[in-house]
Amino acid sequence: MNTASRAERWTGQALLAVLAIAVVIPFLSVFLASMQPSGEPVVGMSWPERWSLDNYRQAWTVAGFSELMRSSLLIAVGVVPASLVLAGLAGYALGTMRLPGGDGVAALFVAGLTIPVELIVVPLYFDLRGVGLTDSYLGVILVEIALFMPFGVFWMRTHFRTTPAALVEAARIDGASSWTILTRVLLPLARPSLTTLGVLVFMWSWNQFLLVLVLMQDAAKRTAPAGLGFFVGQNNTDVPMLAAGTILVMLPITIVYLLFQRSFVSGLLRGAFKG
């Protein structure tokens, strides 16, 4: 069925290459800037005369990126497992059981799919401050779990609905409790869906900005993106150092992306989005 003309094929190939370059150049430009000797003026996309890791050292220690990255990691490590467990349980019940009013509850979750952070961030600050959950990792973790929950429940419910009902039915006839059915029968099958959800939630948590900016007034507890954004807001003009910080912020999520590329791609192509 290969009827494409040679010219058409070459056009396609050339366009792909051009677009690939367009994607790479910004990353390359910021990477090259980060390798310049620190403090020197940088122009365009110049090849460093002397490759230097000074900016990374400086960003890591002086600008506090080590703490920022630690905060980011801490929050993500709190959000991801909790999201998987809660969304998995809820998705299981809403996807396989006949709950009275279950469709309504599922709709309530779905309604939250497009909630922008802008809608909840203002009262959250005042409410959480009242109970001591601002400037607190726990506060950010709880809000992020809630924020990503609609997608998590939606995702896991869709997964459990597509597992063969006969499987559940057979186990039920054998006298298995709903908990046994979940842990022994369904969970092993749910691993790919859970992995995808896990990496997506990790990405959203890592990239979250506005929420952290508001809930973490204490600069030392900010996440890496929030710290980076804050530096820029301070009109920092040390381009090489900022560039190094930018690369540092992008590195962990890029590594996770490369390790779990299949999960990422399948998730993103099925319309996963948030923040």
Place this chain on the structure above:
Amino acid sequence: MSRAKEPSARTAPRRARTWRDYRGYLYVLPALAVYLTFAVLPALHTAYLSLFEWDGVTLGSWVGLGNYREVFADPALRGSVVNALVLIVFFAFLPILAGLAMTGLLARHRRRGMGVYRLLFMLPQVVPLVAVGVTWRWLYGDDGLINETLGGIGLGGWARAWLGDFDWALVAVGLVGTWVLSGLCMMLFLSGVQKIDPQLYEAARLDGAGPVREFVSVTLPQLRGELAVALTVTTVAALASFDIVYVTTGGGPGEETTVPGLLVYRLAFSDGKVGLASALGVLLSLLILVIVYIVNRLSRPETPERSLRPGSAVRSRS
């Protein structure tokens, strides 16, 4: 992403309900509790706050819908919504057009090495938007790559501080969104094309359809679902944009690139206008909801399959 809530086909006929029917809610409860406490309740609280004039410290005073009136009356606030709508052109229309164009060119034959391209094209979607913004701030800067390139090809007269330019700042910010979202749209459409029945193409070709005709009458209609997903994702990204704008321009120069998200943040936490910020947040969310609803309505197949389901028939009678 079929957002349609399908009624359960396994709905049982009516009978007296016992506590066993509700036992399954034990699984739902933890998720529901967190979601209600930290997302739904704050959303309702925002709606409540939007009816007050409150500086965040002293006692607030009831103003009814006054804040909403102010959003529509105040040129700066109205302007931010207009800016967000302009950003839809760059965040949604351009990426979707680019994605469709690439799909038209690439769909007719499989090619090798697509995996690497896919990985690359989705990368801007994966890294933090803050980092993307900082990167572009540098590219658009006085000594950045854009101006250097313009100078290099003899267009030095065009060089300017793009993000500080009254005519160009919004376009510059918008193009960052185009850069982020084009790859996603492209990959979305290309993966959708793989699922199209090859017989449709063969039939079109037998009818003597050329590449353009084939694209318009086979590819485009079959990509309806993917188009809906792309339009939803990109439009929400445009309307709720905050990260990119915050780090590239901070809303400036003047108010040229302010977006609602930025003003919600600024009004509530620097200007002490919590009620007004809340009203803007509510209106922004309503705008998003309406657009998402319209997109999903338009993209749904004509046949109302929901009403044909046996399960739903049972329910509507009960």
